[in-house]
Amino acid sequence: MNIKTKIRDYAQLMKVRLSFMVVFSASMAYLWATHRNVQPATIFLLSIGGFLITGSANIINQILERSSDKLMKRTMLRPLPDGRMASNEALILALSTGFAGVILLNKISLLCGMLGAVALIMYGFIYTPLKKKTWLTVVPGAISGSLPVVIGVVAAKGTITHEAIILFLIQFVWQFPHTWSIAWLQEEEYAKSGIRMLPAGGKCKGTAALMMVSTFLMIPAAFLLAMYESCGVHVYWTVAIAGAILTAFSYVHYRNQTNKTALRLMLSSIAYLPIVLIILVIEKML
Numbered sequence: 001m002n003i004k005t006k007i008r009d010y011a012q013l014m015k016v017r018l019s020f021m022v023v024f025s026a027s028m029a030y031l032w033a034t035h036r037n038v039q040p041a042t043i044f045l046l047s048i049g050g051f052l053i054t055g056s057a058n059i060i061n062q063i064l065e066r067s068s069d070k071l072m073k074r075t076m077l078r079p080l081p082d083g084r085m086a087s088n089e090a091l092i093l094a095l096s097t098g099f100a101g102v103i104l105l106n107k108i109s110l111l112c113g114m115l116g117a118v119a120l121i122m123y124g125f126i127y128t129p130l131k132k133k134t135w136l137t138v139v140p141g142a143i144s145g146s147l148p149v150v151i152g153v154v155a156a157k158g159t160i161t162h163e164a165i166i167l168f169l170i171q172f173v174w175q176f177p178h179t180w181s182i183a184w185l186q187e188e189e190y191a192k193s194g195i196r197m198l199p200a201g202g203k204c205k206g207t208a209a210l211m212m213v214s215t216f217l218m219i220p221a222a223f224l225l226a227m228y229e230s231c232g233v234h235v236y237w238t239v240a241i242a243g244a245i246l247t248a249f250s251y252v253h254y255r256n257q258t259n260k261t262a263l264r265l266m267l268s269s270i271a272y273l274p275i276v277l278i279i280l281v282i283e284k285m286l
Contacts, residue, residue, distance in 0.1 A: 025277065026050045029152030030153065046112075046152065050148060060123075063080065064128050098120055101120075111154050146171040169221055170221045180214075181253075181265040246268055
């Protein structure tokens with residue numbers, strides 16, 4: 001195997017695009033909390049450390065799910081189920097990147113390092129194995145997926161502030177419609193490997209209703225920004241409107257319950273988070 005193929009396999013194991021999205025969330029949270037007092041060294045450590053920890057969590061996920069991945073078209077050509085890489089090699093990569101990521105975050109502060117380790121353990125060793133046991137796995141998954149914004153704020157403030165809690169709650173609630181819309185689209189594939197991600201018995205009206213309720217909760221979550229005067233009035237109204245738009249997509253899905261409406265909800269949820277974070281940062285910087 002040539003070096004380019006090996007690098008491509010490592011990148012696939014670490015899910016580079018997903019890892020960059022996590023780094024983006026943490027970095028934007030840092031920029032929002034700094035009040036223009038940006039430290040280049042800190043944002044560098046935050047970005048690289050966050051990327052390595054996220055990549056490590058993704059590798060652990062694929063090691064534990066390598067047998068299941070063989071059964072799904074979407075994942076059967078990944079390095080482990082395809083047999084291009086041994087589990088031991090992937091484990092060494094996971095341990096080295098995870099350790100390095102925690103060390104880099106620890107250079108910012110001990111709390112950043114601890115939160116990074118918690119996110120890694122929760123995603124790799126709680127969320128991943130629970131996927132075959134209960135749909136409630138979405139809860140530890142949402143917690144681990146929301147900790148990067150907390151780490152970003154802690155990197156700026158040195159402690160867990162109300163800004164960190166607000167961003168955590170917004171991203172935590174966001175995880176539910178986002179995860180469930182993906183699971184709706186992949187339900188048949190997941191069923192082949194015994195993965196249970198959808199509540200209320202699968203693709204049904206009850207699940208669509210829970211998706212709609214979770215998106216609706218993003219509207220009042222936006223007003224937490226107003227309670228603590230974390231941004232200007234026009235910003236939290238904009239964030240609330242973004243939540244209302246997402247809720248509208250979720251309502252359409254509730255009415256129709258098709259893969260097409262689930263896809264629209266998923267795409268709108270993907271757009272929601274970066275738009276909200278960018279709005280918050282621009283307002284704070286200006």
